[in-house]
Amino acid sequence: MGALNQAIVIFGKEWRLLLRNPHGLAVLFLMPGIFLLVMSFALKNTLTSEDIALPQTGWVIEEQSPLAANWSNDWIERKGGVRFASRKSLLDALRARQVQAGVIVQDHWVDAKGTPRIERIELWLSNRIQPASAGRLRAEVTASMLQLQLKGRVAAAGPFGSMLLDDASRADVFAALGPMTIRYLYEIESGRKMTAVQQSVPAWLIFGMYFVVIPLTGVLIQERNDGTLARLSTFGVSPFAILGGKLLAFMALNWVQLLLMLWVGRWLVPLLGGDALYLDLQFTWFLLMVFATSASAVGLALLIGAYTRSFDHAAALGGGANVVLAALAGIMVPRPLMPAAMQTVSEWSPMGWALDGMQAVFLGAPDASQIVPKAALLLLFACACLLIAWHPIRHLDRFA
Amino acid sequence: MTPVVLAAEAVRYRYPQQTSLALEDVNLSLRRGEILGLLGPNGSGKSTLINLLNGLREPQAGSVRRIGNPHLRVAWVPQEYAYYPQLTCRENLHFFASLLAVSPQERATRMDQVVKACVLDEFLDKQLRHCSGGVRRRVNIAIGLLQAPDVLLLDEPTVGVDPQTRVFLLEQVRQLARQGAAIVYATHYMDEAMAVCNDILILDHGRVVASGDLATLLKGTAGAGPFANLEALFMHYTRRLLRD
Numbered sequence: 001m002g003a004l005n006q007a008i009v010i011f012g013k014e015w016r017l018l019l020r021n022p023h024g025l026a027v028l029f030l031m032p033g034i035f036l037l038v039m040s041f042a043l044k045n046t047l048t049s050e051d052i053a054l055p056q057t058g059w060v061i062e063e064q065s066p067l068a069a070n071w072s073n074d075w076i077e078r079k080g081g082v083r084f085a086s087r088k089s090l091l092d093a094l095r096a097r098q099v100q101a102g103v104i105v106q107d108h109w110v111d112a113k114g115t116p117r118i119e120r121i122e123l124w125l126s127n128r129i130q131p132a133s134a135g136r137l138r139a140e141v142t143a144s145m146l147q148l149q150l151k152g153r154v155a156a157a158g159p160f161g162s163m164l165l166d167d168a169s170r171a172d173v174f175a176a177l178g179p180m181t182i183r184y185l186y187e188i189e190s191g192r193k194m195t196a197v198q199q200s201v202p203a204w205l206i207f208g209m210y211f212v213v214i215p216l217t218g219v220l221i222q223e224r225n226d227g228t229l230a231r232l233s234t235f236g237v238s239p240f241a242i243l244g245g246k247l248l249a250f251m252a253l254n255w256v257q258l259l260l261m262l263w264v265g266r267w268l269v270p271l272l273g274g275d276a277l278y279l280d281l282q283f284t285w286f287l288l289m290v291f292a293t294s295a296s297a298v299g300l301a302l303l304i305g306a307y308t309r310s311f312d313h314a315a316a317l318g319g320g321a322n323v324v325l326a327a328l329a330g331i332m333v334p335r336p337l338m339p340a341a342m343q344t345v346s347e348w349s350p351m352g353w354a355l356d357g358m359q360a361v362f363l364g365a366p367d368a369s370q371i372v373p374k375a376a377l378l379l380l381f382a383c384a385c386l387l388i389a390w391h392p393i394r395h396l397d398r399f400a
Numbered sequence: 401m402t403p404v405v406l407a408a409e410a411v412r413y414r415y416p417q418q419t420s421l422a423l424e425d426v427n428l429s430l431r432r433g434e435i436l437g438l439l440g441p442n443g444s445g446k447s448t449l450i451n452l453l454n455g456l457r458e459p460q461a462g463s464v465r466r467i468g469n470p471h472l473r474v475a476w477v478p479q480e481y482a483y484y485p486q487l488t489c490r491e492n493l494h495f496f497a498s499l500l501a502v503s504p505q506e507r508a509t510r511m512d513q514v515v516k517a518c519v520l521d522e523f524l525d526k527q528l529r530h531c532s533g534g535v536r537r538r539v540n541i542a543i544g545l546l547q548a549p550d551v552l553l554l555d556e557p558t559v560g561v562d563p564q565t566r567v568f569l570l571e572q573v574r575q576l577a578r579q580g581a582a583i584v585y586a587t588h589y590m591d592e593a594m595a596v597c598n599d600i601l602i603l604d605h606g607r608v609v610a611s612g613d614l615a616t617l618l619k620g621t622a623g624a625g626p627f628a629n630l631e632a633l634f635m636h637y638t639r640r641l642l643r644d
Contacts, residue, residue: 009498013484020486020527227482234454234476235499235547 003241010237010245011252017219018253024215028257032208033264036200040269043196043334045130050193052132054140055100057081058090063109067116071148072105079140090124100126101137116148131337186363194363195275201265202358203331206351208257209297210325212250213318216298217305220246221314229393239394243386247298254294285371286361292378293354299385300350306389325351353377402432405472405582406453406551410462413448413606422448423606425462430551430582435573437597437614438586439630441638445606446586450476450553453584475549479556481536482543485529489520489539492528496543514542517572534565541569551582558592570596590630600630602637609637 018024045052059072059081075081082099084090090102102124109120121141125134184194223229232242265277301318308314326332329351335343346352357374360366407430413423423445430436440446451457452464454476466472483492493514497507515521518538523531528539541557554573558566573596577583587593593600593614600617602610610617610633617633620626627633 006499009495013487013495016491017484017486222484225480227478227480228484230451230456231476231478231482231543232499233456234474235496236501237499 003238003244006237006241007244007248010241011249014219014246014249018215018249021215021218024218027211027214028208028253029260031211032204032257033260035207036204036261036264037269037272039200039204040197040265040274043200044274046132046196046334046337048194048196052130052136054079055129055133055137056098057137058084058093058099058102060084060087060090060102060104062107063105063120064107065110067110067114067148068105071116071144075144094124094126097126097128100129101134103141115152116145118142118145121145189364190278192278197265197269197275197277198362199334199359201261201277202362203334203355205258205261206293206354206358207322207326207331208261209254209293210300210322210351212253212297213301213304213322214315216246216250216301217308217314217318218311220302220305221308221311239390243302243390243393246302247386250298250301251294254297255290258290281361282366285366288371288375289354289357289361292375292382293358295382296350296354296378296385299382299389302389303385306392325349328352329355331355350378350381402434404429404431404467405469406430406464406466406474408449408453408462408464411449411452411459411464412461413452413457413459421606423452426603426606426608428601428611430584432550432580432582433577434599435577435583435585435597437593437600438584438603439590439593439600439634440603444603446603447555449603450555450584450586453551454553469550472551473547473549474551474553475544475547476553477541477544477555477557479559481528481540483528483539486527488525488527489531490524492539493542493546497546500546510546510548514545517545518542519568533560534562537561537565537569541572549581551584552576553584555586556588557585558587558589566592590634594630602634604638
């Protein structure tokens with residue numbers, strides 16, 4: 001019997017074994033599906049270009065000048081907020097989660113020339129405040145301080161200076177007329193709004209695909225320890241057929257995982273109140289990226305399975321490696337939340353290459369320059385893993 | 401006397417990174433219809449010799465020759481349950497049968513034959529992890545028989561089975577020999593070897609310390625024997641020292 005036919009027989013056996021392995025199926029399907037659901041909702045306000053609300057803010061005015069009193073009164077009247085008598089009462093309110101942030105106007109906020117100074121402002125933040133919300137408060141406090149400083153200069157400029165004041169409100173100098181439009185590249189290219197689910201599906205799909213390491217190594221180690229690999233050799237099965245059959249079976253499994261993740265993103269997340277995944281992707285690039293990612297995931301799993309001696313060893317090494325790779329690649333913590341140095345690091349791991357290519361497919365209109373290098377790196381990685389895995393597997397006799 | 405079908409001549413084997421030889425100048429010949437009892441303490445080289453006979457390993461000196469038929473079918477039944485316990489008996493048999501280079505009809509015929517021979521009908525659709533040790537042993541042997549072997553290498557085939565299964569398996573071994581198969585039967589159970597084997601080969605520290613037909617060996621030589629039974633013979637040649 002030819003090696004290809006043997007590989008097909010082994011393919012069928014691997015699928016039967018998978019269907020009899022509820023824990024393996026849970027790791028492969030349930031875990032990434034749940035991660036996708038949770039992260040699509042958890043990052044809903046973070047991975048979006050929509051306006052983020054100002055946090056509920058408490059004010060403590062330690063500065064005695066009328067300017068400080070007027071400024072804080074004006075802010076609270078226009079944007080909301082609560083005044084506190086002391087730092088301690090603001091702290092208590094933050095601990096009790098009555099407010100999410102505090103602005104403390106320190107003594108000597110106004111300098112000798114009557115100009116308010118930003119360095120005499122303290123911003124206190126709740127441990128749970130969303131970074132985007134804190135960022136907005138910081139930006140608005142800075143902008144408001146700038147207005148105060150400008151108005152001070154206008155007042156000092158005499159009668160003609162008041163011409164610079166906005167006619168309608170007489171409150172702001174060169175007042176902005178409305179909120180600015182913020183658009184991600186994806187939104188510009190696709191005409192749709194950025195959503196967490198659009199970013200989460202490729203990330204958690206990749207994560208789930210790499211977890212083939214758990215069922216694959218489980219079977220391979222069982223076969224080796226029970227002498228089944230050696231027995232297969234006495235049936236004339238070549239190492240090539242064994243490796244090929246497993247590669248085909250688990251790559252096919254990755255495609256089933258893909259379908260599940262697309263279903264969760266497209267139908268389940270909106271059913272629970274989230275945004276729907278858009279699926280009008282460029283098909284060729286999409287297929288290439290899934291194929292390359294799958295090859296790298298199964299290649300790595302075969303490598304780990306070939307060199308580990310017990311299932312505990314393989315599960316710790318494979319599971320641990322996946323979590324570390326996912327953290328590095330920006331799957332656990334989305335790249336937009338990483339500092340620039342970490343973003344650079346994240347581009348140099350297999351999951352990082354997969355994420356780059358997949359997000360280019362899911363978040364826009366990719367061209368060859370965005371996809372082909374990443375797919376090539378993944379396929380090279382897969383080949384390297386298979387070559388190294390081949391060394392112990394080709395000596396089936398050693399497992400007797 | 402039936403013809404020799406498989407012979408090992410002056411075979412020598414050393415495992416990588418080992419200083420001592422696992423097998424040294426071992427000779428044996430197997431004839432059709434013969435059951436050779438392969439005896440020896442733990443670590444004596446029995447499994448290594450079986451792996452040389454089944455082609456999993458190559459001797460570093462000497463040779464293992466298939467005589468008269470280069471396509472001689474040699475099947476190996478390892479001591480471990482070398483199959484997939486998550487699959488049913490039928491699925492396991494079907495999987496291993498599908499790997500053979502035979503027609504679908506021949507495959508089906510062989511499956512029917514081994515199911516009958518090992519009395520597996522009522523367990524066909526049961527996952528093997530839920531079956532008793534006796535059924536698992538029978539399936540282990542059935543998978544070997546799928547190859548319709550001319551030579552069958554059995555490595556401790558009765559470990560962990562009840563007396564009924566043991567009696568059944570021994571009878572099956574005799575039956576296979578009557579049908580013309582040459583059988584190597586590696587075991588630690590002297591009563592089993594006495595019951596089924598015509599010839600005996602005792603290994604110790606990788607060397608053959610006694611070999612020949614059972615009756616002659618029991619009569620002893622000028623320096624030793626006669627022996628009351630095979631155990632006495634075995635202990636005489638291998639001593640009482642405990643092994644690793």
